[in-house]
Amino acid sequence: MPENFLFATWAGGGAVPPVLSVARALRERGHEVRVLSDTSLHEEVAAAGLEPVAWTTAPQGDPADPAKDVIRDFETRTPLGAFARLRDRIVCGPAADYARDTLAELRARPADVLVTEQMLLGALIGAEAAGVPAASLVTTLYPLPTPEGPPPGVGLAPGSGALGRLRDRMLSRLVLMPWAKGLPALNAARAANGLPPVDSVLDAFERADRVLVLSPRALDHPGRRFPAHVRHVGARLDDPSWTGDLHLPEGDAPLVLVGLSSSFMNQGPLLQRIAEALGTLPVRGLLTTGPAVDAATIRAPGNVLVTASAPHNLALRHAAVTITHAGHGTAVKSLAAGVPLVCMPLGRDQGGVARHVQAAGAGITVGKNASPGTIARAVSQVLHEPSYQREARRLSAEIASETATDLAVTELESLTTPAGRQG
Structure with a gap:
């Protein structure tokens, strides 16, 4: 029986394609699906065959345009400063606005389930106020603490023994302390919607009926345990609708695919240095700048083709190495294709993704x-040392097994029944 799903997302760069991929899969199963989002995403939403609905009071941004970016984390000097921007401008600060818009849409056009990108705690508040089951989508490695797990975001493996577990608990407290500054705004949003306060921002993340991790379980720590409502459902490997056609550089030398952030992160100078590095190697380079950088600004040697975009899934069938900022989407698509990586993190969750790729x-x-x-030396190392490709192929097989069935769709459909919500 067709059900009605309301998705909520924001202009969060690489987080958008996996969210829309899940929404599209539900539509293809015959369900009614609409997507609350920034107007800058509406063309992409419509291209996925989905109905776009605009936020009315919540922030509106365009990460490809620095002047319109809501977070503007490229202006900060430290990871803590970038985190504070996300907390205050998306997660907690405007939670009341996201809640208001979500609740208004649910009252105007009821839905059976709300599905939100994990950072939109305000959307979860709206669903809770409306009494609608809710799921959150994690579009990267699971970022919250877990029982006896390593501290989130610092790249450590889980500690062993009593001292190791003590280290993990103490570091987790320190890492999570900055969330406390967002709690007053979050609880004000809850109070405005007749909901009781939560003890911490982390408690608010846990109020979803289901947390679906769109990341390979094999890329996380092998022994890490997760709460029962957190489910790994496999990565989404779809390319964005704006990628265009594939054009490869001429020749038969090994292909190096280059893809940095789809949002603005001051990546222009790094793209230029990568182009210069590839010019010194016996390789072909396919350098995709993305919508935030003008391809014409990159001066490329003769063996490097520069283009605004390309379908990475197709390009990876020809690639020997990927150079990436370690955005989750590009990293996982490369691993799914059995292609090893040179990771050059620019910020956000990218350092953690890079550390997991290297650990694997x-x-x-x-x-x-x-x-x-x-x-250039890093590319040569990955290109000529067989172990990197061997491990990438190992992960490719695990990703293929995990994505053989659409577990995300199965989990979301289950939320339409009381029995499924309890499961």
Whole structure:
């Protein structure tokens, strides 16, 4: 029986395609699906065959345009500063606005389930106030603490023994302390909607009926345990609708695919250094700038083709190495294709993704300020050391097994019944 799903997302760069992928899969199953989102995303929403609905009071942004970016984390000097922008401008600060818009839409056009990108705690508040089951989608590695797990965001493996577990608990408290500044705004939003306060921001994340992690379980720590309502449902591997056609550089030398952030992160200078590095190697380079950087601004050597976009899934069938900022989408698509990586994190969750790729043996990490010579040596290392490709292929097989059935759709459909919500 067709059900009605309301999705909620924001202009969060690489988080958008996996959310829309899940929404599209539900529509293809015959369900009614609409998507609350920034107007800058409406063309992409419509291209996925979905109905776009605009936020009315919640923030509106366009991450491809620095002047219209809501968070503007590229202006900050430290990871803590970037985190504070996300907390205050998306997660907690405007929670009342997101809740108001979500509740208004649910009252105007009721839905059976609300599905939101994880950072939109305000959308979860709206669903809770309306009495509608809710799921949140995690579009990267699970970012919250877990029982006896490592502290989130610092790249450590789980500690062993009593001292290791003590270390993890103490570091987790320190890492999570900055969330406390967002609690007053979050509880004010809850009070405005007749809901009781929560003790912490982390408690608010846990109020979803289901948390679906759109990331390979094999990329996380092997022994990590998760709460019962958190389910790994496999990565979404769809390319964005704006990627266009594939054009490959001429020749038969190994292909190096380059893809940095789809949102603005001051990546222009790094793209230029990568182009210069590839110019010193016997390779072909396909360098995709994304919508935030003008391809014409990159001066490329003869063996490097620069383009605004390309369908990475198709390009990866030809690639030997990917150079990436370690955005979750590009990293996982590369691993799904069995292609090892050179990771150059720019910020956000990218350092964590890069550390997990390196821990899995499927790539190496190079600093974002690395010289062309350093970048070239890293590419040569990954290209010529067989272990990187071997481990990438191992992860490829695990990703293929995990995505053989659409577990995300199964979980969301189950939320339309009382028995499913309890499961």
